[in-house]
Amino acid sequence: MDQSVTTRDGSSQTRRAFIATQTAALVATQLPAALAAAEPAPGAPGEKLAKQGGPKAVRSKAGAWVRWDQREKDQMSAAVDQASLFYWQGRGANKQTALFIERFKQVCPREHVVTCSSGTAAVHIAVAAAGIGPGDEVITTPITDIGTITGVLFQQGVPVFADLGAATYNLDLKSVERAITPRTKAIIAVHLAGTPCDLAPLRALADRHQLVLIEDCAQAWGAKYRGQPIGTVGHVACFSLMNSKHIGAGDGGVVASSDPRIGPALLKFADKGNDRMLPGYTWDKTDVLASNYRMSELQAGFGAVQLQRLEALAAKRAALGGLLAAEIAGAPGVILPELHAEDRSTFWFFYFRLRLDRLKCTRAEFAEALRAEGAPCSAGYIPVPVYKLPYFQKHGFFAGRWPIKELGLTTMDYTKVACPEAEAILATGIHCTVNESMNETLIREIGAAVRKVAQHFAA
Ligand SMILES: Cc1ncc(COP(=O)(O)O)c(C=O)c1O
Known part of the structure; x- marks a missing residue:
């Protein structure tokens, strides 16, 4: 739930906003100076959405993704x-x-x-x-x-x-x-x-x-x-x-x-x-x-x-994911992913959440608007938590049966399992592609697209 926390400068923020601010600060400190000094990206908030005929926020393309040679x-x-x-x-x-x-x-x-x-x-x-x-x-x-x-x-x-x-x-x-x-x-x-x-x-x-x-x-x-x-x-x-x-x-x-x-x-x-x-x-x-x-x-x-390629690509993904987090920090209705200052995420993908109560759109509309801006984003990750898969709901793992349940070795009933936060993560998340074929200009443009769409739909 959204509790209030008091920050070091004495102002009050919701817990989620605090986490977002902290994450942005953390990732910003992890960015190489060269990334931090780049020019602002196009796609200023207030510009007409690309979906409505406005200019696209994302104009750059990823480079060739050479994974082996x-x-x-x-x-x-x-x-x-x-x-x-x-x-x-x-x-x-x-x-x-x-x-x-x-x-x-x-x-x-x-x-x-x-x-x-x-x-x-x-x-x-x-x-x-x-x-x-x-x-x-x-x-x-x-x-x-x-x-x-x-x-x-x-x-x-x-x-x-x-x-x-x-x-x-x-x-x-x-x-x-x-x-x-x-x-x-x-x-x-x-x-x-x-x-x-x-x-x-x-x-x-x-x-x-x-x-x-x-x-x-x-x-x-x-x-x-x-x-x-x-x-x-x-x-x-x-x-x-x-x-x-x-x-x-x-x-x-x-x-x-x-x-x-x-x-x-x-x-x-x-x-x-x-x-x-x-x-x-x-x-x-x-x-x-x-x-x-x-x-x-x-x-x-x-x-x-x-x-032998791993360290270079992991370092690049870490920097690009960090840059994207810093770029979208503070966008209305956007909750940043949380990363500890001493940890390194290598962003197999970048996932952020929406506060739909602060946006005048559905998650699908937000994702669609982002795609129209040219951002490589989509709604959600897996469609349902694992326990909601049909064979879990039917306990039908082995030819439609689950011997250990029939033998009384478990009383597990997946129809009664609920993980509310996991369900909310899947229902409110936006998935963005981050990989080593991208550069900071492209990431800044994706960030600008998120800010622009968030601003447009801000309640
Ligand atoms: C978290 C996680 N565990 C396990 C696997 C399974 O890996 P594989 O597809 O190589 O069997 C995957 C694959 O996507 C995964 O993402």
Whole structure:
């Protein structure tokens, strides 16, 4: 709710306005001086909307988005020269997976790193290695890709949805705490849109209740929590290399842990129960049921080059997202995303919310007007929170049935689940594309478009 807070200069603001102001100040301090000194953008508030025949606020175009080039081709060619494209280095000549893991450890220093076929596979491996079994509860967010949840269900665990911070869109600590029961075994924290969850209190809570904290970093390559690389605060971290992620290999995933209970178990859950790296490994030592989630040498080689591109593109996205926040700060009816001063979001996308009670338009009209201005924006993210998906509402996960519910191992009823803040985040949000093909002029123009549309519709 909108409470009043008193600022350091003694004036009174609503809490939301305060968060917005703080965020703008924070992101402004993170901007390189060169960005901050650029000329004001066109599209002044008061100008006729482009939708009504006025000039477009966004006149610049993004540059060519070169995501891979000769470097990846050279690496592919080196891989093709190998006699085998299988990840296992036991035969000695296979180099790509080893190279990927070496470079991944520079980005996310964890002792055990396993490549796999997708982000969905990475989370499934993490959940299985964490020992999640029938009826075990795993607390997570209702705003995420379904890949966060699938592995929990396949292990016969129970996804439990906690509510989110109004402006972080990430797990709210108090809501997570309230969701803990004697059956809770893990928390999956998703760093939505590239913005880190507040990990330290989540880790403390997990440790207090002997829960495993899994970081789903699929959308947060290159992000930092209080200066630390994303994926290094939880017990286990999961990443996706799916095509639309910051870096990719067409598809792919990585799961990593330094926890002595979890790390050594990761590989077998990625490879049908086999740990081929164990000295003296034999097939008949396999002791767990697991799927085949292996990644080939080709994807690993491609990903190894992509990892070398990561820091530059993460830094650019962080600066451009920060600039956009600063540009739209104070626009009527606009609530900025919240980012801690010591964290780095790498803005897989930029998401802001509307105060529809302060605007004379619907969210759809706001988004449509932005698009007409030429801004790469749209209404919302996923259309409904995960628990509202039809197969959750029907508890029909396995051929229309949910055995653990039939057996009385859970009383979960997704028709009764409600996370009001998550629902409001989805109902009032505007999604903007930010990526490294853009420059500050374009971002300033998008900012001007948001200000212009917000001004036009201000109540
Ligand atoms: C937060 C999150 N987790 C998991 C996944 C699943 O990744 P993949 O598509 O590689 O299976 C995604 C993909 O979008 C994601 O955004």
